Amino acid sequence: MLLEVKGITKKFGGLTAVDNFSVEIEKGTITGLIGPNGAGKTTVFNLLTGIYPVTSGSIVLDEQEITNNPSHVITQKGLTRTFQNIKLFNNMTVFDNVRIGHHCRGSSNLLGALFRPPSTRREEEEMSERTMSLLADVGLADRKDELASNLSYGMQRKLEIARALASEPKILLLDEPAAGMNPQETKELTQFISNLKDKGLTILLIEHDMKLVMNICKKVVVLDHGAKIAEGVPQEIQNNSAVIEAYLGKGAAKCSQ
Amino acid sequence: MNNIFKNKYLLGALFAGLLVLPFAAGDYLLRVIIVAGIYVILALSLNLVTGYTGQFCLGWAAFYGIGAYTSALLAINLKLSFWIGLPVAGIMAALFGIALGIPTMRLKDIYLAITTLGFGEIIRLILLNWSDLTRGSMGLPGIPAPSIFGISLDNNYFYYYFMLVLVLIVILAMERIIDSRLGRALSAIREDELAAKSMGINTTRYKITAFAVGAFFAGIAGSFHAHYSSFIDPQSFSFSESTIILAMVVLGGMASIKGSVMGAIILTLLPEALRDFSEYRMIVFGLIMMGVMLIRPQGIWGQTKPCTASIRKIMFKAKGGAIKDAVGG
Amino acid sequence: MLLQQIINGLAQGSIYALVGIGFALIFGVLGLVHFAHGEVYMLGAFFGFMLISVFHLGVVPSLLIAISASAIVGILVERLVFKPLRKAPDVAPMVCTLGLSVVLQNIAMLAWGSDTKSLPDVISGTVIPFFSANISISQILIFAISLVLMLVLQYILYRSKLGRGIRATAQNKDAAALMGVNINKVISATFALGSGLGGAAGVLVGLYYNAFYPTMGFMAGLKAFVATVLGGLTSVPGAVLGGLVLGVAENLGAAYISSGYRDLIAFVILILVLLIKPSGFFGRNLQGKV
Helix, strand or coil, X not given: CCEEEEEEEEEXXXXXXXXXXXXXXXXXXXXXXXXXXXXXXXXXXXXXXXCCXXXXXXEEECCEECCCCCHHHHHHHCEEECCCCCCCCCCCEHHHHHHHHHHHHCCCCHHHHHHCCHHHHHHHHHHXXXXXXXXXXXXCHHHXXXXXXXXXXXXXXXXXXXXHHHCCCCEEEEECCCCCCCHHHHHHHHHHHHHHHHCCCXXXXXXXXXXXHHHHCCEEEEEECCEEEEEECHHHHHHCHHHHHHHHCHHHHHHCC | CCHHHHCHHHHHHHHHHHHHHHHHCCHHHHHHHHHHHHHHHHHHHHHHHHHHCCCCCCCCXXXXXXXXXXXXXXXXXXXXXXHHHHXXXXXXXXXXXXXXXXXXXXXXXXXXXXXXXXXXXXXXXXXXXXXXXXXXXXXXXXXXXXXXXXEECCCHHHHHHHHHHHHXXXXXXHHHHHCCHHHHHHHHHHHCHHHHHHCCCXXXXXXXXXXXXXXXXXXXXXXXXXXXXXXXXXXXXXXXXXXXXHHHXXXXXXXXXXXXXXXXXXXXXXXXXXXXXXXXXXXXXXXXXXXXXXXXXXXXXCCCCCCCCCHHHHHCCXXXXXXXXXXXX | CHHHHXXXXXXXXXXXXXXXXXXXXXXXXXXXXXXXXXXXXXXXXXXXXXXXXXXXXXXXXXXXXXXXXXXXXXXXXXXXXHCCCCCCCCHHHHHHHHHHHHHHHHHHHHHHCCCCECCCCCCCCCEEEECCEEEEHHHHHHHHHHHHHHHHHHHHHHHCHHHHHHHHHHHCHHHHHHCCCCHHHHHHHHHHHHHHHHHHHHHHHHHHHCCECCCHHHHHHHHHHXXXXXXXXXXXXXXXXXXXXXXXXXXXXXXXXXXXXXXXXXXXXXHHHHHHCCCCCCCCCCCCCC
């Protein structure tokens, strides 16, 4: 198991946003996290990435405890995420955005910046090379000098994923990567994510596009009102009455039986 | 306009011009230019923190003052040479920069601005009230001029060329920092601190680094000023001074090295040109700050539009009562 | 002794409270700090000074006129600075009002000179004994007028349509607009109220210390802002409580620790609040949504 989430709970005052949520993510798989709006999916992501401290529970990444670690440490340890409302560095170029992703894999600091020893220069070259190769992978190489804010929505999403990949994560958390995409773009994205898995990356993704989820996820976890209500392969989830009820209400669940 | 610096001939001509300047300019103009040089360093140092890293700092004169007093007191009380006082002043200011950075690292925008303003005032008050050390409002007169092997260097030519060297070093250092892993991390923090954290950047550490480096340069400027003017008092490091430095950065353009250099030069030369209207000097500074913000917030040479993610947006996104405080996180 | 310091502190604190309310109102409705608010206070003081010394008006009429004039200045500032910058990044109104405060301070210096002015014997110097201390007439004036002004504000905020509009806008601007609240009018009114109170505070403080000088707004504005932060930035009752607490703390500190470092106390409080409980007394306890 690459990622073990053990009973994490998050309470905001009187409100329980995430209730005793557990899941085990196998290495090299794609897992989907779905649920109706407000179910707490992004909150789970925020707990996994150290943006919120957990009220209780623990998170173990590759046998290392990462519960309540600061976000940047979690990224260094190999867990990177993208955001629901794309958070790119708007005033920086496409190239620089992806290059920033590499930050945690480098080490030169003030002295390196000022004096530029060979080790620093080598590191910079390597970073540039890796950045270019990632940009080529997502098809943004020809736009590398444009400002991130000038890109179209679909391209910005790709850029954000490229940036996340630049941090060389063991597991990638994608928060609604297909949001706002047309069917063609979604198809490309689905293929892209699948390719990432083939290269050995583990992926956990939040999505509302059921076609995408059922297509590439090995396992699907369903969240409702902060609690896990179902877990299994896509086929099982599609026919699970609790899931249908959560999305469509009691009447629909009855219909499906 | 960046091409000017890449065009070797223009650059060469500029450099040659700077080298012979003292012989062409009169004594008065030379003094003005030396002062402009001090402000170039101050503006660049503030720009690193406020422009590049996006940490709004309103008490910058404090580091200038700390550098000045450190160097002056070392020279007067311990008879230490300027050549030791200069770097020590920078280090002292950097330590205070770290001291300011640590408790304020979680603060943003307005909270940070007011706290740094408060810090600036605290330093001024201490300089004013700790008379045993600083002679309070009477100031420190008779700060010795730099000397080497016993020969006094107390003439404008030395000051000018030394200032030129300092300015070039600071500009070079800034350029190198900006175009490095460190500099990109600082820009990322400015653009979106949460995203920066999520990309593995230890924002706390980098913010403190920015404060330390910026304060170091400001302290160096302070030391130079102390020995050049031979007299300092707490009044020279008041909030007005911080405002002037900020006006230079704002006018020139945040996150632009050329902007800070030009902003400092313009706002030092302009009041001199309008010497007859010196009572209006601060009014003009204020109007420039207002004008720049109303017309072109990124300043003359600034490229980046300061990001619009703001407290206002955060405050008015009331969804089920969950809004992020401007402080913390 | 202790009681006297507390009384003095409450008087000074009421001044901070009045100015702090202005910050709280403006921040609550716009989410921005008005760096020139201290200068509105200073202008109010000078309006009062002129009305009393040049036009020989009584204290109360001068106060009322100064409040109105300050309110108008507030609306002007809103129109000239804040309105054009509504869509601009946060830095812009901050730097702009900073510039404005410099401009206003220096215009005041040119208009009235930078020396400290005082009024001949406007308020009698009689003091009334109160247990082991004395309360001066000017202190009574401050308490009375502050109370009246706060009650008037309370009435406006909670019993008038305008007040409901202000409170609604402070909670959720978009929803308020959808409910038919005239946001522009609300914002102007907020500035008018805040600036009017600030101007009143200026007149009161000028009379209290009998000192009017162009840079009086700087420190007072800063400290009033600390009071507002202490109260919770967006809370009006918080600003009042914060102001009173600050005033008392300052006086006690100056009396028992050191008077030279008096001004430091406000900043120490600021740093402590921001480190320990940034939401202050009554600030909203807010969590993030990513």
